[in-house]
Amino acid sequence: MSSPSEIFECRWQASRLLLAAYLTIQALALASLFLSAIPLWGSLLSAALCASHAFWVLPRQIVLSHPAAFRGLRTTSDGFQLWNARDGWQPVQLRPDSLALPVVVILRFRLDGERRVRGACIPRDALARDIHRRLRVRLKFSRRRWAAAG
DSSP states (O other): OOOTTOOEEEEOOOOHHHHHHHHHHHHHHHHHHHHSSSOHHHHHHHHHHHHHHHHHHIIIIISOOSTTOEEEEEEETTEEEEEETTTEEEEEEEOTTOEEOSSEEEEEEEETTOOOOEEEEEEGGGSOHHHHHHHHHHHHHOTTTTSOOO
């Protein structure tokens, strides 16, 4: 592994695979609502909840067009930081339930000074193949990956 003082930085883009998966799941949810034997008002209310979820999630987590969407990660000797257009680089504490798989990296993190745990999904098509591999290696073998933000 490289020296702990080496800085690693990556920035990802929106993933077509993640968008296709999300839209497929939304379509299946809506189809199941209207094919089920629940009252029409229940189906309409549930469809409105699905639409509001899509309205919130698509720009922030999938398409990454919202200023608060996290689109970059770097690690320095001080720990991990995430980047968004609104706030720039922010120190984070990665959580032990983060996953680094060949197909997808799921970051679970807590921003400095917050109690709420957030997540970011980085599919393999959101980064270049070698950068995605380096990110997975960095997350799996970093000595300070669970250290508090600072």
